[in-house]
Amino acid sequence: MLLALENVGHRYGRDGDWLFRGLTIDFHPGEVYALTGPSGSGKSTLLSLLARRSRPREGAVRFTDIEKVSWVFQNPFGSPHRTALDHVALPILARGEKPASAEDEADELMSRFGLQSVAQRRFGDLSGGEAQRLMLARGLASRPSVLLIDEPTAQLDRRTAERVDSAIRAVADPRTIVIVATHDERTRAACTKQLDLGSPEGPDYP
Ligand SMILES: Nc1ncnc2c1ncn2[C@@H]1O[C@H](COP(=O)(O)OP(=O)(O)O)[C@@H](O)[C@H]1O
Ligand SMILES: [Mg+2]
Incomplete structure (x- = not known):
């Protein structure tokens, strides 16, 4: 699998002005x-290219064995x-999982994101941070090849955002390429690799 x-x-x-040019990178699962x-540097635009929602003006996005993309x-x-x-x-x-194994897997995902104590709570009664962590758990539950996460902490206060940042670490999965658009330095630090669109001398990548 390669993106x-x-x-x-x-x-x-x-x-129009180029948002970014010359981006070359292989994204790997895990x-x-x-x-x-x-803001405005083209993060959400790049996510939509990676989701095949639009095509890049130049260059190519390669999809090999990428089945499902979740947001x-x-x-x-x-x-x-x-x-x-x-x-x-x-x-x-x-x-297509059987109910019993779906329940086990759901329980496992809830604990992975620190949500076991709110498992039976109505969605409408969750706090902002709990709801955002639940979206990460739900994103993985569909077992996508690629999980795209756009600004997961933008709406949260600092303390809640920190708990979401630790949850970002829990999203790493051997079956999934995870890409998180963020302008938050701490969310960036929680990730395993960094691709920067915003440096003054142009895009920077490993
Ligand atoms: N569909 C569109 N048509 C024209 N301009 C767009 C469109 N979508 C985004 N833009 C512009 O492209 C720039 C980058 O937007 P975006 O990818 O949303 O950046 P970011 O997610 O980094 O804030 C912005 O100036 C935005 O106004
Ligand atoms: Mg954006």
């Missing part, structure tokens, strides 16, 4: 990539009356 950028550049419109840069957005959304656990169990059932 790769080859000399990718993008801009909107015929003569790693958590921080995609950083100030986690900045604002958690769920069904207010359903339990937290249901939000994680449903995508597992949707993959």
Whole structure:
């Protein structure tokens, strides 16, 4: 499984400014990539290229054995009356797992994200940080090849954001390429690799 950028550049419109150019990187499962840069540097744009929602203006995005791509957005959304656990169990059932093993896997994901004590709480009664961690657990529950996470801590206060940052570490998964767009230095530090779109001398990558 490989997701790769080859000399990718993008801009909107015929003569708009380039948001980024010359991006070349291979993304591997098991790693958590921080995609950083100030607001407007093109982080969300690059995520949509990686999700095949649009094509880059130059260069190529290569997809090898990438089946499912999942997103986690900045604002958690769920069904207010359903339990937290249901939000994680449903995508597992949707993959075709039997109810008993779906429940075991959902329990395991809830503890991995520190959510066991709120498993039976209604989504509508979760705090902002709990809801965001639940979105990470739900994102992994569908077992995507690629999990794209856009600004997971943007709406959170500092302390809550710190708990989400530790949860970012828990998202690393041998089956999944995880990419987190963030302008938060601490979220960046929680990731295993960094790709910066915002440095003044142009994009910077490992
Ligand atoms: N569909 C679009 N059409 C034209 N311009 C866009 C579109 N989407 C984003 N932009 C512009 O491209 C720039 C980068 O946006 P974005 O990728 O959302 O950056 P970031 O996520 O880093 O804040 C911004 O100036 C934004 O206004
Ligand atoms: Mg954005």
